[in-house]
Amino acid sequence: PTRDMGVVSLELILKDLDSVERRIDRVQRAVKAGDKKAAQELDLLKRVQTHLLDEKSVRTMSLMGDHEKELLDSFFLLSAKPILYAANVAESEILTGNVYVEEVQAWAKEEGSEVVVVSAEIESQLAQLAPDEKNMFLEDMGLENSGLERLIKAAYHLLGLITYITAGVKEVRAWTITRGTKAPGAAGVIHSDFERGFIRAETIKYEDYVRLGSESAARQAGLLRAEGKEYVVQDGDVIHFLFNV
Template identity: 50%
Template sequence: GFNCGIVGLPNVGKSTLFNALTKAEIGAENFPFCTIEPNAGVVPMPDPRLNKLAEIVKPQKVIPTTMEFVDIAGLVEGASKGEGLGNQFLANIRQTDAIAHVVRCFEDENVIHVANKIDPAADIEIINTELALADLDTVEKAIKRVQRVAKSGDKTAKAQLDMFEQLLPVLNEGMPVRSMNLDSDQMALIRELCLLTVKPTMYIANVSEDGFENNPHLDTVMAIAAEENAVVVPICNKIEAEISELEDDEKSMFLDEMGMEEPGLDRVIRAGYKLLGLQTYFTAGVKEVRAWTVRIGATAPQAAAVIHTDFERGFIRAEVVAYEDFVQYNGEQGAKDAGKWRLEGKEYIVQDGDIIHFRFNV
């Protein structure tokens, strides 16, 4: 699975967000092979298409795809220098696929701010400086290592050395490597470093109930994000915490009253998914209608491997119906009759929403 680490200064609303997200947590019985740490939660991907498919197929079970969120508390100024806990936090971030950086954009006298002032730019800088310093340390060590190999004439080492040296001034400025817009060849050269500041990042701007518009704090976060290729999801954690306590029918009433189309959390989950370049395909049988996650650009055998690794090796073909066709022609048989049922081979690039039946040898 893919995961997203929640970071931010103390008292910005990380736990409130994490708790609201994991209230919707999916039953562990559906995922017997996942071992979930106490600070991690598996959150279902909201996807109305799944309900639509279930209406047509009427399966015994409906299983959404998921995304894991990890609450990484305790990232504070000086973490990159810390031997013990500081290092531990950075190690936790290193293991995540993407970063959700919560920034306080709400005013509330009752909630103490670590610096006694609501200042998103300063807050973001503290966290980003720690991450950049940690990366700087990694890059400096790597440069020493590849210098020796490069001297012996190794071409890759030379290319790496050149690339690593380009990272130094950026990190020294406290800017994330993400902001450099590296191409795929350059990314390949730095992959082994597992840098923190290269991870796709979204800023979760935690605003007050009336802080979605005309909020200079939010504007500040937007401007910073634009500069470094990050996205912003404005959210009011306080409202989200309330919504997460409600039953389903109360939920839709509350959302209507608030003039919201969906919980803000759904936007967070979706943004995380998009950030990671992920898409969904479905399997639809009478036993189970289920959503699965694959990277955009995945081939049919790679998509099959998400269900079971043996499926990739034994892949014969994929029987595919596009989501719109499946709905329009009321299921597989209807789609077949309308000529919308396709046989695809191992080169097929899976499209978002495909309903797939894999044929394979075991």
């Protein structure tokens, strides 16, 4: 598998190198015209070019601060994207892995990527089972979660994403936000009016909500918190937003 991974990686690097070299030509003209911002961009582009010429993915580059990260993101380079590898194994190897999994894990570690070991055979069987049967099947296999669930969690972690929940009378819904998002920004994912007229976020930890069974029970137990504009939403928060526009 590492041979195929290397081929794909090199193709992305060559594509990025072509994009960077064309951008360098364009930015150099702006530098000659006296554009100071273009000079900063040119410096980063040349470092990226050198990195790519060494057949290294851009994601492995060392950057100097958030400014360079934002600038690099604006280049939209393929080899700068985070990578998650799914290593498919036989049912009998789901807990132990094999030599190929070890190769993939070593490769991923070197480039700062992640690996999830899955078994398509097991996932196929799980897809045909009822929820209760799935739990029993996973327990018998010595697994806490399905491969699909582990893949989703790993992808969220890699992309810096979390989920918060709204639980109304008509529906319960999960909303995806970037880790570190404050309450008004999280509210804005539902509707811009929620963010514009944000008052507060009535928040319950997911574990408390499930254990107590309802918002009213959590309120009576003193586990419902009123959070303001500076509150950083946590993964799994159950939130009721109050707003006025």
